[in-house]
Structures are given as structure tokens and as C-alpha cells.
Amino acid sequence: MARQRAFDRDTALHSAVLAFWRHGYEATSVAELTAAMGIRPPSLYAAFGDKRRLFEEALGLYQETYGAFTARALAEEPTGRQAIERVLREAATEFSAPEHPPGCMVVSAGVNCGPESAEVQELLRRQRERTKAAIQARFDDDAAAGRLPPGTDTAALATYYAAVLQGMSNQARDGASPEALTELAALAMRAWPATAAA
Amino acid sequence: MARQRAFDRDTALHSAVLAFWRHGYEATSVAELTAAMGIRPPSLYAAFGDKRRLFEEALGLYQETYGAFTARALAEEPTGRQAIERVLREAATEFSAPEHPPGCMVVSAGVNCGPESAEVQELLRRQRERTKAAIQARFDDDAAAGRLPPGTDTAALATYYAAVLQGMSNQARDGASPEALTELAALAMRAWPATAAA
DNA sequence: GTTCTTCTGTATCGATCACTACAGAAAGAG
DNA sequence: CTCTTTCTGTAGTGATCGATACAGAAGAAC
Known part of the structure; x- marks a missing residue:
């Protein structure tokens, strides 16, 4: 039907966990997140919503691992x-x-x-x-x-x-x-x- | 000789202590500090140098009190x-x-x-x-x-x-x-x- | 092939960040 | 009074914040 995502969502989320873990929620900028995840801002927002929801997902993955x-x-x-x-x-x-x-x-x-x-x-x-x-x-x-x-x-x-x-x-x-x-x-x-x- | 400061430095520093204490160093903006201290940015910078040195002084006052x-x-x-x-x-x-x-x-x-x-x-x-x-x-x-x-x-x-x-x-x-x-x-x-x- | 849909990269949005240029105001020296 | 000095408020600096508009690219349906 449509173009598919060019990055692995779980891998990117795992990178976000490490970034949030190191510097905390507020001190981790979207620019730092996109650099760590290897993607550009529009991909982040399309896949995870916004910074807060990305953090919620990251926290969930942290808890499971x-x-x-x-x-x-x-x-x-x-x-x-x-x-x-x-x-x-x-x-x-x-x-x-x-x-x-x-x-x-x-x-x-x-x-x-x-x-x-x-x-x-x-x-x-x-x-x-x-x-x-x-x-x-x-x-x-x-x-x-x-x-x-x-x-x-x-x-x-x-x-x-x-x-x-x-x-x-x-x-x-x-x-x-x-x-x-x-x-x-x-x-x-x-x-x-x-x-x-x- | 010259115009004197219109605010009490110690009182303003005490307000800065409470602001930094509540939200931490990075999350406390200069705008929030000036509002809490009842002064404008130029007064803050003239009296305390910059945000980092203000924090150092605030930490010192915290330790003493x-x-x-x-x-x-x-x-x-x-x-x-x-x-x-x-x-x-x-x-x-x-x-x-x-x-x-x-x-x-x-x-x-x-x-x-x-x-x-x-x-x-x-x-x-x-x-x-x-x-x-x-x-x-x-x-x-x-x-x-x-x-x-x-x-x-x-x-x-x-x-x-x-x-x-x-x-x-x-x-x-x-x-x-x-x-x-x-x-x-x-x-x-x-x-x-x-x-x-x- | 054409069409449709969604993703991707560039380039940018307005808001806020720490910080300051500038001019007027205040107070002591003369 | 004038002069000098320092403070004060307004207004705005470039940089970065979280978040997006837009256009092109990619892939499946047909």
C-alpha cells in the first residue's frame, strides 16, 4: 500500500532509552534523540508521537529489560x-x-x-x-x-x-x-x- | 559616588536558593529567577555574574542555612x-x-x-x-x-x-x-x- | 505503467534559552 | 547646579527548544 519505515523502530527506541537514562527527560533534546536514534525529527514524530510519548515508550522498554x-x-x-x-x-x-x-x-x-x-x-x-x-x-x-x-x-x-x-x-x-x-x-x-x- | 542597588542582595539570593532547590539548576530559567528575586536580568548579571555563579553562591547560602x-x-x-x-x-x-x-x-x-x-x-x-x-x-x-x-x-x-x-x-x-x-x-x-x- | 499512501530529508516555525546593548534614572562629589 | 558613576528597565541578541510544512522518494494496488 505505502512506503515502509526505513529504520528499525525497536532499535531506535532502545537508543532513546539510553539517551533518556543518561541525561533525564528534560535535558535530553529532540536533536540529541534523533542523533542517537539515527533518524530525523519527522520520522521520530511519525513513529512515536512526541517527546513525551517517546519517553513513555522508552520507560516501558526500560522496565521490561x-x-x-x-x-x-x-x-x-x-x-x-x-x-x-x-x-x-x-x-x-x-x-x-x-x-x-x-x-x-x-x-x-x-x-x-x-x-x-x-x-x-x-x-x-x-x-x-x-x-x-x-x-x-x-x-x-x-x-x-x-x-x-x-x-x-x-x-x-x-x-x-x-x-x-x-x-x-x-x-x-x-x-x-x-x-x-x-x-x-x-x-x-x-x-x-x-x-x-x- | 554612584547610584546604589535598589534591591537587597541577600534577600534576592535567598529567593534564588528556593528556586534552584525546587526545580534544579538547568530547569530553573533566568526568567524564573528574576521573577522570584523581583529584579530584571541586567540587575541579576551585574550583582551575581551569570547563572552558574549565582548557583554557586546560592549553594553556599544553602549550606550555611x-x-x-x-x-x-x-x-x-x-x-x-x-x-x-x-x-x-x-x-x-x-x-x-x-x-x-x-x-x-x-x-x-x-x-x-x-x-x-x-x-x-x-x-x-x-x-x-x-x-x-x-x-x-x-x-x-x-x-x-x-x-x-x-x-x-x-x-x-x-x-x-x-x-x-x-x-x-x-x-x-x-x-x-x-x-x-x-x-x-x-x-x-x-x-x-x-x-x-x- | 498510473495511482495512492506513507515515509524521509530539508528547511523552518514560533517560543524560549542565557545573556546584553543602550539609554535614562539615581545618588554622591565638586 | 554639573559631572561622574553605577544601577535599572526596555528591548532585543544569536542559539536552541519542541514540533512541522512541504516536496520528493519509495513501495504496494491496480
Whole structure:
């Protein structure tokens, strides 16, 4: 029927992920995006709508790839404690891997945005809250199974570990090594409430 | 001799602190700054040089006022443990105080900057490292005095608490209450190494 | 081949960016 | 008063922002 796209949409989207991850939403210009994606502005707008919708798609791809280790650990580990311990341990490696920008895109890509990108900030904030809620859900399982002391505030515990993850992302952006982040993760696990019986 | 300035320089600088604190360095435009400071661009440039130097001065004022609680706690408390415990406790209140933007300006004002503001990012990064080093120095005192188990990695401990502080700043920016942050701080203190003798 | 549709590249839109030229106004020196 | 100096407001600099108008090119239907 018509002319077909001359570039691979998924490859271009992946390049956009890396660009947004490195400099954040606002600081990544369309000119920088088109250069990274190897296309011209009209192709970008035809394929992705506008900069905001491109970011939304990029964030989705990030979650399914680089950021998927969190959901995987939370789903696969038998206990909340083992789940969060694995999340922190894998984050230490992922956040400082040299193959891609440091830290976590969900944590850092929307920090310094003006009011005109309030939608994007809100999108990221909701994602951070979803992660925190998923962590707390596993802790609630532990509490229900008696693996946490009676009366443990699982919401506060989830907030604590969410903050540690965000702090690890910041440290990685400041150049922390995988080893330093792994030590950090191990220290953070010492805050886990002691159970009376094993 | 000559016409004198029609605005109060310190008051204007304080307004600049709040503007930079809220939206970060790059996302705060000169137009927004002049509006917040109640002056016109030529007055800003005559009094402060340019946007970057205004930010440097604003950061200095922030450190002497809103951000001074950290240095104060580290200087005044008798032990490293008491110092970091007070830093976290006061940060819980300061980061979520309704009188000013949430979180810590040193943590959040330079996150999403492009390469053209590398100097500002580096300025903030160095400040974060100074704070981490100041924390570790107090931990080293504790280690030398036998208040920490032999062989304790004080650098890793300082990295951990620096990350917790940054995570608390992020949580505050996401709307965490002073109470939630205080609970977070208390949990973070549970990672403190147990000493064999008291 | 012709037609239709969609993509691509050039070149540009108005708006905003950090920043400043310029002229008038204000205040002390004489 | 005049002179000198510095500040203030208006207005506008070139550059870049996100986003597009337009025309030509590409490919399938016929």
C-alpha cells in the first residue's frame, strides 16, 4: 500500500532509552534523540508521537529489560527477605554496569524537571510507588507467615528499602563501584527485624 | 559616588536558593529567577555574574542555612553513632518541612543536567563526597576509640549512610511525611555494627 | 505503467534559552 | 547646579527548544 519505515523502530527506541537514562527527560533534546536514534525529527514524530510519548515508550522498554530484575526477584524468591536481599544485590551490579548509564532510570530521569513536565514526573513517581507497594506486599506475606515479629510496620520497612535502592542509584551515578554497592546492600540488610524464633 | 542597588542582595539570593532547590539548576530559567528575586536580568548579571555563579553562591547560602544541620550534628555529637543518628533524625524533619522545597538541594539540584552543566554537577558531586568524608571521619573516631568492632569498614558504613540520606531526600520529594522519614531513619540505624562490649 | 499512501530529508516555525546593548534614572562629589 | 558613576528597565541578541510544512522518494494496488 505505502512506503515502509526505513529504520528499525525497536532499535531506535532502545537508543532513546539510553539517551533518556543518561541525561533525564528534560535535558535530553529532540536533536540529541534523533542523533542517537539515527533518524530525523519527522520520522521520530511519525513513529512515536512526541517527546513525551517517546519517553513513555522508552520507560516501558526500560522496565521490561534493564529494570525487570526487581519484579523478577520479587516474584521468584520464596520470602520477602530473600526477595529484597536479591533485589539489592542485583541492583548493586545493574546500577554500576559499564554497558549502560549508571543508576536507575526511574529514580533519576525526572528529578530536575520544571512544571511543564509534571506529567512525566508523575509517571515516574507512580512507578516508584508501584515498586514500593510490590516490596511491601512481599513483606506482608512474611508478616502473615510469622517470618516477621508481630506488629512489624511493613510499610515503613518497604519505605526504608525503597529509599536504600534510590540511594544506591544516586551512589552509582556518583561513580560507586559494584563492590561498594554490594557492601552497601549487605549493610542495608542488617536492618531486617530479628525474629524471636529463627 | 554612584547610584546604589535598589534591591537587597541577600534577600534576592535567598529567593534564588528556593528556586534552584525546587526545580534544579538547568530547569530553573533566568526568567524564573528574576521573577522570584523581583529584579530584571541586567540587575541579576551585574550583582551575581551569570547563572552558574549565582548557583554557586546560592549553594553556599544553602549550606550555611538549610543544609547546616549536618555539619552541626557531626561537629557537636560526642560519638560517630550519635552524630549520624542525629543527622538522620534532623534530616527527616528538614527534608519534609513545608516552609521550603522538599529534599536536599545538594542531592537533587544537579541530577538531570546535560553536558553543558558539567561544572555544576561536579560542584555538587564534590559537596556530596565532602559530606560522606565528614561522616566517615567521625566513624573513624569511633573505630579508634573501640566503639566499633575491630576491622569495621568505616568507608562502607559512611557510603551506606550517605546513600540513606540521599534516599530520604528522594522519598521527601515524592511526598513522604516527617513521621515516615523518621521511621526510615530509625530503621537505618539498626544496621549499626553491634559491639561485643556494650 | 498510473495511482495512492506513507515515509524521509530539508528547511523552518514560533517560543524560549542565557545573556546584553543602550539609554535614562539615581545618588554622591565638586 | 554639573559631572561622574553605577544601577535599572526596555528591548532585543544569536542559539536552541519542541514540533512541522512541504516536496520528493519509495513501495504496494491496480
